[in-house]
Amino acid sequence: MTEHRLRPLLKPASIAVLGASNRVGSVGNEVFVNLRKGGFSGTIVAVNPAYSEVEGLPCYASLSELPELPEHVIFAIGDQRIEAALDELIALGIKACTIFSALILKDDQAPLLKQRIQSKAQKAGLLVAGANGMGFYNVRDQVLAGGFDTREHRYPGNVSLISQSGAGMSGIVDCEQRIDFNFAVSSGYELTVSMEDYLDYALDLPETRVVGLFLETSRHPQKLVAAFKKASARNIPIVVLKVGRTALAAEMALSHSGALAGTDESYSAVFDHYGVQRVEDMDQLATALVMFAQPQATAGGGIVCLHDSGGERQLMIDLADQFSVPLAQLDTQTLARLKGLLDPGLPAVNPLDGWGAGGAHAPANMAACFTALLEDRDAALGAVVHDRGPNSEIYPSYMEYLHQGQGATGKPVFLVANRQGSGSDNLAITSTQRGFPVIDGVSQFLVGARCLLNYRDFQQRQAPEMPTLDPQKVIHWRQRLQSQQQVSEVLASQFLADLDIPMVSGAEVATESQLIEAAGRLDYPLVLKTAEPGIAHKSDQGGVILNIPSQAKLLEAYQHLAQRLGSAAMLAPMVESAGVEMIMGISTDKQFGPVVVLGFGGIYAELLKDTTVLLPPFDSATAAEAIGRLRMSPMLAGVRGSPAVDIQAYATAAARLSVLAVEFADLIAEIDINPVKVMASGCLGLDALMLLKSR
Numbered sequence: 001m002t003e004h005r006l007r008p009l010l011k012p013a014s015i016a017v018l019g020a021s022n023r024v025g026s027v028g029n030e031v032f033v034n035l036r037k038g039g040f041s042g043t044i045v046a047v048n049p050a051y052s053e054v055e056g057l058p059c060y061a062s063l064s065e066l067p068e069l070p071e072h073v074i075f076a077i078g079d080q081r082i083e084a085a086l087d088e089l090i091a092l093g094i095k096a097c098t099i100f101s102a103l104i105l106k107d108d109q110a111p112l113l114k115q116r117i118q119s120k121a122q123k124a125g126l127l128v129a130g131a132n133g134m135g136f137y138n139v140r141d142q143v144l145a146g147g148f149d150t151r152e153h154r155y156p157g158n159v160s161l162i163s164q165s166g167a168g169m170s171g172i173v174d175c176e177q178r179i180d181f182n183f184a185v186s187s188g189y190e191l192t193v194s195m196e197d198y199l200d201y202a203l204d205l206p207e208t209r210v211v212g213l214f215l216e217t218s219r220h221p222q223k224l225v226a227a228f229k230k231a232s233a234r235n236i237p238i239v240v241l242k243v244g245r246t247a248l249a250a251e252m253a254l255s256h257s258g259a260l261a262g263t264d265e266s267y268s269a270v271f272d273h274y275g276v277q278r279v280e281d282m283d284q285l286a287t288a289l290v291m292f293a294q295p296q297a298t299a300g301g302g303i304v305c306l307h308d309s310g311g312e313r314q315l316m317i318d319l320a321d322q323f324s325v326p327l328a329q330l331d332t333q334t335l336a337r338l339k340g341l342l343d344p345g346l347p348a349v350n351p352l353d354g355w356g357a358g359g360a361h362a363p364a365n366m367a368a369c370f371t372a373l374l375e376d377r378d379a380a381l382g383a384v385v386h387d388r389g390p391n392s393e394i395y396p397s398y399m400e401y402l403h404q405g406q407g408a409t410g411k412p413v414f415l416v417a418n419r420q421g422s423g424s425d426n427l428a429i430t431s432t433q434r435g436f437p438v439i440d441g442v443s444q445f446l447v448g449a450r451c452l453l454n455y456r457d458f459q460q461r462q463a464p465e466m467p468t469l470d471p472q473k474v475i476h477w478r479q480r481l482q483s484q485q486q487v488s489e490v491l492a493s494q495f496l497a498d499l500d501i502p503m504v505s506g507a508e509v510a511t512e513s514q515l516i517e518a519a520g521r522l523d524y525p526l527v528l529k530t531a532e533p534g535i536a537h538k539s540d541q542g543g544v545i546l547n548i549p550s551q552a553k554l555l556e557a558y559q560h561l562a563q564r565l566g567s568a569a570m571l572a573p574m575v576e577s578a579g580v581e582m583i584m585g586i587s588t589d590k591q592f593g594p595v596v597v598l599g600f601g602g603i604y605a606e607l608l609k610d611t612t613v614l615l616p617p618f619d620s621a622t623a624a625e626a627i628g629r630l631r632m633s634p635m636l637a638g639v640r641g642s643p644a645v646d647i648q649a650y651a652t653a654a655a656r657l658s659v660l661a662v663e664f665a666d667l668i669a670e671i672d673i674n675p676v677k678v679m680a681s682g683c684l685g686l687d688a689l690m691l692l693k694s695r
Contacts (some may be wrong), residue, residue: 006201009096009127009193010183011141012072013042016063018085019076020046020054027100027147028076029055037152038137038144045070063088073097074135074145079105079113086117090124099131100147103189118191126192133188134166136198137173140182140207150174154433157182158209159293160202162195164188168214168241168282176286178432179293182207196223199238203230210292212285213240215267221591228274237455238276239288242267265613266589272626273615275458277451284447287439291448294435296412298456301378302326303449305416306370306401307385308355312418316351316385316442323446325453327351328378337372341365350376351385363397370401374409380453381412383445392423394438399427402436412452414438416445464619467656469663473498481667484692488531489570492690496673499660501653503673503685506572515558516551518571525549525574528557529687532566536689541565547574575684580635580645581675582683583611584654586661588669588693594661598623598654600632602675608632616658623651623658636678645678653683669693 015035021028028048032055035044046054049061060066063073063085073089075082079101089097103114111119114131121128129136135146140156150173157180163169169186172179183202187195196218202211211231218224231238245264271278279285303325307313320327330338330350338348342365343356354369355362366384374382384401388394394415402413413436420440428438439445477495481487487495493503507518508531519526530543538544543565545557554571561569583601586594592615599611612626624647627633638644653676661668670691677684 004201004204006127006193006197008071009098009129010136010138010201011143012070012096014045014068014070014072015040015042015143015145016045016047016066016070016073017054017076018047018063018073019081020048020051020059021076022051022054026076030147030149031074031076031145034137034144034146034150037150038139039142039155040144041142043068043070063092063094069094071096072145074147075099075101076147077101079103083113083116086120090120090126095125096127096129098129098133098135098145099188099191100133100135101130102132114189114191118189121192128191128193129185130188131191132166134169134186136183136185137181138183139180140205151177154180156180156207158207159212159289160184160205160208160210161212161214161289162187162198162202163212163214164190164195164216165214165243171282172212172286172289176290177429178290178437179286180433190219194219194223196220196227199224199227200230203227203234203236208236209295210289211236211238212289213238213242214282214285215240215242216244218591225270225274225592228270228276231276232274232458235459237292237451239279239285239292239451240271240276241279241282241285242271263589263613266592266595266615269595269613269615270592273618275455277455279447279451283441283444287441287444288448288451290432290437290439291412291414291445291452292455294412294414294432294437296381296406296410296435298452299380299409299411300456301376301380302328302453304328304330304373304376304379304382305351305385306366306373306382307351307353308366309387310353312385312387312442313351313353315418319442319446323443323450325446325450328373328376328380330373330376330378334372334376338369341369341372363400366397367401367404370405371408374405374411374413379409379411380456381414381449383414383416383439383449385416385418385442387419388417388421388423388425390423392421392425392428394425394427394431396427399431399436402431406436414445416440416442418442464617464622466617466619467500467652467659469499469656469659474663478664478667481664481692482695486533487690487692489529489688490531492671492688493685495690496657496660496671496685496688499656501656501660501673501685502649502683503688504572504575506570509558509569509571510567512555512558515554515569515571519551519554522571522573525576526554527572527574528554528561529570529572530561530565531568531570533568535565538687572686575677575686577677577679578642579677579679579683582650582678583672583674584650584657584676584685585673586616586657586668586671588665594665594668596654596658596661598627599630600635614658616661618655618658620648620651620655623654624648627651643680646681646683647678649681649683650676650678653685667692 019028046059051059137144139153161184166186173184335348406413416439490508497503509515526548528545581602585597596614672689673685
């Protein structure tokens, strides 16, 4: 395999510690401790004019005095010395370094130290880990390049963690012994090596089973997408904690990273498109990584759970519904088998309370019940949900349930406590490391289970059948749009309709005679709208008059409209069919390009904002699935006597729009079709706004 370009940085043959120190606890000393703790087998040299030896090694006054140049230099010096040291490093031709510090000088002048260091490093082609980071732990290659204390790491590990937050790395890597890491990095400022580069590297490591990302923003969105594609092709799940959902959090992330930020909705669309599993906090991230790291593949169906408490079983049912985690539907054979094992009065259901009266036979019966649950054809994975004992002790009999169940089925199994408590039990660590994870917290387990099930479903997706656009029509409309500065609603509707997105047909008018002529080709009632340039949201300006019943009323409405807003207007038939008002459109994300917005429109668009964002192109099945996840989706099936609407017609139109979004991405900045009336049969766009990109 071709050597990865980050090899000199992350797997160097030799390392120099600039600022090496014998002072215990200092960064210059912790670097030595970590390198030796990790078993680094290459050459380590110390550089500090204040010492003749450090940690039993000879110490040199400067990099230029070293007998052999190292591949990698770790900076353990103050910011006031870094620029001169970097100049020396570059002059010597050294190609990689790690910088922990924040590169901030008192009374600094523009360009500031950070910008100067970055400019010099980029010009020299220098690979820099950091600055303002915690370093990296390449456990599988025994390079623990960190300047701060860390725990012992089992070699070689199978989980990678890339974090744009230093605490986001150490808060999991140093605190979660249930996870064996093969690689972890705090990317910091990403002066020359970005989060996307580290992700690409981690995906090439043969042991990597799952990757976790603590993500503020992507500096290189197309590289991020390429890495997601690579992960998908290699069946390596990625779990991401993306911060910046709220306006304030996004602003803080932007100011912290100094990178262009896309919308949170667009990130979610990208994650969904490539099967990346999103979690909400660090506990969920760690739990999902634990659950993905175990070696068993998730089967089809939902989850099965064994309890020793009726109340906690009910809690599981409530929380599984809240987190949208399906419970396995047991078949008649499994139910009959359970009835033969359970004490009188215990119902054979999933989740199952199997404890009953207890007694000497109870552990064996519980193990048999768990195996029966797992052997059901609808069981994807199983959990034994028992609280820990005194001092958070884990009873060995609980582990026996897991061993028997997995031995019989080969399915993933987990021991789940409703909560951990303040004690600890080393069995939780050792059992997890052997592939029988111990999870603390039902909610955390359910989030992890949802990630496993969603990733399984992503892997099993059929290749989408994308709509196609007529090439001649594409050529025609590209030429026509290139000649426009602005696009009227009539032209936008014609464009969409010609490319097979159903739209109401209208006519532009500028005089009363044109109005009467156009009305003669249509049936009353009619709709009259302003077509004056610069009025994007017509209803807000009183520029839409509905349900006009006659020519006299039409002339009256036009005169009133022309007097207030101008003579340019659009005339269209009034669509009176019953239906649900939806929305679909295209917007351009600053990082990821075109995205498609689907959801409930009309009056609901502003009030409820019940929409979803998808990365184009996609097929109609993907669109229908996304719409089914919206809060108001039950409306589409018909409520209180109203008929179900043709959601398939809407999904088909949405898929066509997604292909159009990609094809015309260089020309179109935004399309807003609102409302789209979805009827019992078919759908029809009633209003279209199109904005072109600046040229």
